[in-house]
Amino acid sequence: MLVLGLILSAIWAYGYYFLAFESVPYEYLLVLVGICLLLMLIPVYLLMIRPLRIVLREMQALLSAHPYRKIFTDRVDEVGILAHFFNSVTEGLGKATYDINDRARMHGELEVASELQGDILPNSNPDFKGIYIVAKNKPASELGGDSFGFIDGKDSKKYIYIGDVTGHGAAAGFLMSMVSTLIAVFADISDNAHSVLVNVNTYLKKWVKKAMFMTLVMLSWDEANQKLSYVGAGHEHILIYRSKTGECESIKSGGIALGMVADNSELIKESEIALEEGDFVVLYTDGITEAKNDAGELYGLDRLIEAVKEYAKTYSADGVNFHIAMAVSNFMEKHSQEDDMTLIVLQKVAKDVGLKTASSTSWD
Amino acid sequence: MIKNLISNLFIMKDILEIHILEPVDSYQVVEFVGEFDKFGLSSVKPKLESFLKTFSLDVLVLDFTGLKFINSEGIGLLFEIHTHLAKANKKLAVVGSAAHVKDVFETVGMSEVIPMYGKLADFVKSNNA
Secondary structure (H helix, E strand, O other), X not given: OHHHHHHHHHHHHHHHHHHHOOOOOHHHHHHHHHHHHHHHHHHHHHHHHHHHHHHHHHHHHHHOOOOOOOOOOOOOOHHHHHHHHHHHHHHHHHHHHHHHHHHHHHHHHHHHHHHHHHHHOOOEOOOOXXXXXXXXXXXXXXXXXXXXXXXXXXXXXXXXXXXXXXXXXXXXXXXXXXXXXXXXXXXXXXXXXXXXXXXXXXXXXXXXXOOOOEEEEEEEEEOOOOEEEEEEEEOOOEEEEEOOOOEEEEEOOOOOOEOOOOOOOOXXXXXXXXOOOOOEEEEEOXXXXXXXXXXXOEOHXXXXXXXXXXXXXXXXXXXXXXXXXHHHHHHHOOOOOOOOEEEEEEEEOOOOOOOOOOOEOXXX | OHHHHHHHHOOOOOOEXXXXXXXXXXXXXXXXXXXXXXXXXXXXXXXXXXXXXXXXXXXXXEEEEEEEEEOHHHHHXXXXXXXXXXXXXXXXXXXXXXXXXXXXHHHHOHHHOOOEEOOHHHHHHHHXX
């Protein structure tokens, strides 16, 4: 367009000067040519340079992380294509940025929830007289479904529990937190473990409408009488290692999982476990027995029993927990952890001895 | 033949399959074949949920004869199905469980909630009684 304007101006100036107006001064012609060129440049600026500058300015803003705006145009030429391309890219970018921000927000909330849940679980082991307890927990995700705790009950009763909510993730984490809180509340006012779990179940069934449940086993340690009893709520087996014989018994915890029926009072019962000094009781969640190796094999109850037999004859509760955790990790090889894992090892010690491990309850 | 073998190697088969059989009188049977864990659950859950939306008979019978393994994730889904059916005054029953499956049911206490039968014939006999 510019070239065409220049040619036209030259032809017109040539004709004007040589053919008709020979007497017109040379300067006048120059001014006329200049005005013609200027008139030709205005549409060039408006149609080409200015829109291009707008597109480039917005692109520069985008690339330098400054605020940019959508370019409104209905043109279909090169400039229009460039503007539409810019709009399309920035629209996708905006959505991606929103997704990233949203993800960051959700991740932040998940971290807070994870911290809150971490505060519910004990981070150190207790020192109950006559029994040495070492617990370790390893969640599979930010919010775990496994729960455990040590609570001072009425009189000389101490409660030790381990539980596992169906599945894991946010819903399981929320239910686990709810059950842990209910246990802490009812342990304060109930006379025994049976009563604690009946009350917890009643409230759980009443308030949780979603079809979820939690398996749990609660041990009740009477410090005064040095007697141990348990109430099962559909949880895994309880393993008892007898130091005199070197054998490991596996008993079903029995009962029914919390949240399955409205009234579990007739379905769960409290039973005693007779212990002698040096005996062990091992509680676990299914994340351990269902841990898989690279070949897809399960760790299984049999391997766990063998591990208890192997380590309990040599180590204290701390060592038994450590070596079982190590054995499970070695078994899994490079296979990722699919479920939360919790392991509690109790060792019967002398009546007035209160042992407390220095290690935390985190399974590292 | 070699071509078939190679192609079979690259076909990912679901670890759990369900076969929904034709309704019989007041009940309908769904067969489970495979392993009912987290991965099995995710492969059958959508099909089961859409089936449950249209299920209108009195009893849903789950045939576990072909089920090799079940864990708490599977039990969790069964409990969801049981709760869903109970709200609509319908029932859930399980037949043909292997020893391991039966053991998991009893451990969690599911056998207190969902009736279990040795074979489909035992359920039919009990249902007709």
